[in-house]
Every structure is written in C-alpha cells, then in structure tokens.
Amino acid sequence: MRMPHLLLVAPLLVVVFTLQGAEIGEQPRAPGIEAEDYVWEHTEDEVNALLSVEVDYEQGRYAYVYCQGCHRADGSGRQDGTYPQLAGQHASVLIKQILDIRRGSRDNPTMYPFADEHILEYDDLPHIAAYLESLPIPGDNGKGPGDDLARGERLYNRDCRECHGVNGEGDAERFKPVLAGQHYGYLVRQTKEIRDLERRNANPDMVLVLRGYSDEDVEVVADYISRLVMPERAAPR
Numbered sequence: 001m002r003m004p005h006l007l008l009v010a011p012l013l014v015v016v017f018t019l020q021g022a023e024i025g026e027q028p029r030a031p032g033i034e035a036e037d038y039v040w041e042h043t044e045d046e047v048n049a050l051l052s053v054e055v056d057y058e059q060g061r062y063a064y065v066y067c068q069g070c071h072r073a074d075g076s077g078r079q080d081g082t083y084p085q086l087a088g089q090h091a092s093v094l095i096k097q098i099l100d101i102r103r104g105s106r107d108n109p110t111m112y113p114f115a116d117e118h119i120l121e122y123d124d125l126p127h128i129a130a131y132l133e134s135l136p137i138p139g140d141n142g143k144g145p146g147d148d149l150a151r152g153e154r155l156y157n158r159d160c161r162e163c164h165g166v167n168g169e170g171d172a173e174r175f176k177p178v179l180a181g182q183h184y185g186y187l188v189r190q191t192k193e194i195r196d197l198e199r200r201n202a203n204p205d206m207v208l209v210l211r212g213y214s215d216e217d218v219e220v221v222a223d224y225i226s227r228l229v230m231p232e233r234a235a236p237r
C-alpha cells in the first residue's frame with residue numbers, strides 16, 4: 001500500500017519545491033511592495049545600457065530646459081522641499097527614478113507629465129542625467145530645525161549609513177541616491193512615504209529598517225541628513 005501514497009504525494013512535493021525555487025531568485029521584499037513595482041533586475045539592465053551611451057552634456061542641458069520651472073536652472077529645487085534638489089545626484093539614480101516615475105511605480109502626479117516621452121525623449125535620458133550629475137551641489141539647501149542632531153546622527157549611523165554613506169554620498173552602482181544637500185522637507189516627506197509603503201519603488205531592505213520609526217525619528221534623522229556635505233560634489237563656499 002506504500003506506492004499509491006507516494007504517487008499521490010509526489011506531485012504535491014513538486015509544487016512545493018517549485019514555489020520555493022521561484023522565491024529564491026527574487027529580491028527580498030517588504031510586505032506590501034509588489035514585485036512588479038520594485039522591478040530591480042529589469043531596471044538595472046536598462047539603466048546600465050543607457051549609462052553606456054557616450055554623453056553629450058549640451059544635449060543634456062538642452063533637454064533640461066523643460067524641468068527648470070520646478071527644479072531650477074542650477075538643479076537646486078526648492079528649499080521648502082516641494083521640488084527636490086537634483087544637482088550632483090548620481091546619473092544612475094536619476095535615470096532609474098525617471099524610469100520608475102514613467103512606468104508608474106513611483107507615484108508622482110506632479111512630475112508624471114514631464115517624465116512622459118512627449119517632453120523628455122528616451123534618448124535624452126543619459127545626457128540629462130550626466131548633465132545634472134555634473135552640477136555642483138549647493139550648500140544652501142533647506143535644513144531642519146536642529147533640535148536633536150545627536151539623536152539624528154545616532155539613527156543615521158545605525159540604520160542608514162551602510163547604504164547612504166558617511167557623507168550621504170550613496171552608491172552610484174547600486175542605485176543608492178546622494179542624500180547630501182537634499183532639502184529637509186523633501187527628505188521628511190520621502191522617508192515617511194517609504195516607511196508607509198507609499199513610495200512603491202523603495203528599496204525593500206530600507207523599508208524594513210524604517211518600520212519602527214516614529215514621525216519624530218524621521219524628522220530628526222532627516223534634520224541630520226540635511227546637513228551632510230559630500231566634498232567631491234559640493235559647490236565651493
């Protein structure tokens with residue numbers, strides 16, 4: 001009577017192993033972030049292909065004209081954080097974020113029409129990104145109130161530094177953004193959205209780190225970050 005049992009169980013085992021196999025190849029995910037939003041593998045290949053194009057800074061500068069109304073001619077955005085500062089950001093990060101906005105995996109109703117093909121041509125992406133990366137990061141970005149910078153520093157060193165770097169320099173190859181010189185208001189808004197699963201393209205490991213953060217934790221860590229300076233890209237003062 002053993003054989004029939006095994007025959008019944010065998011297909012089930014196949015199903016179980018197949019499901020486990022499917023999980024192994026995927027990125028670790030925070031609950032609530034769908035794999036189709038966090039399209040890491042796909043994006044990585046696409047961005048790297050765009051980054052291999054020979055850069056024409058003039059073409060990038062020309063394409064950026066449409067963006068200046070919000071992000072300003074020097075890429076500095078707005079001190080109140082409504083529009084992020086883009087100057088000195090890694091080209092890889094800029095391209096990834098624009099592609100994510102374009103695909104609708106990063107919600108951004110204000111930006112959406114400007115990420116569209118009609119205004120920003122796909123072929124302009126590597127040039128506009130390289131142009132923005134080459135702009136110096138202004139030091140007069142919006143800063144936090146400075147109430148508890150010691151705790152902000154502790155939180156940053158414990159939970160963020162490993163990925164975003166000692167000076168907030170990020171990691172171009174791993175699509176980790178420069179945070180140095182970013183506006184406090186923008187940092188607070190984005191970090192809360194990442195924590196609350198509202199920025200669906202957010203790195204899943206970062207989402208996990210932010211899970212236990214209160215609004216106040218977010219504000220003190222953003223305050224600390226808003227004061228970071230990345231010497232290689234900072235504008236001379």
Ligand code: HEC
Binds near residue numbers: 066067086097108110
């Ligand atoms: C109407 C105003 C507006 C215009 C025009 C605009 N943007 Fe934006 N952009 C925004 C806002 C607002 C955000 C922040 C969205 C958010 O809070 O998620 C943003 C975010 C971005 C980001 C993500 C930054 C980051 O740190 O992740 C990039 C990159 C960007 N814009 C590039 C561009 C480019 C390139 C153009 C021109 C083709 C452009 N934007 C035109 C309003 C605008």
Ligand code: HEC
Binds near residue numbers: 176178205210221
């Ligand atoms: C595991 C690596 C990792 C850790 C840890 C991490 N981040 Fe991030 N962070 C990223 C990546 C990658 C992105 C780009 C998101 C994406 O995939 O589009 C990002 C994006 C951000 C952004 C958006 C920046 C922008 O220009 O829009 C903010 C703000 C941010 N992180 C803050 C933090 C804070 C605060 C902490 C610590 C509490 C933290 N991160 C910890 C990897 C990390």
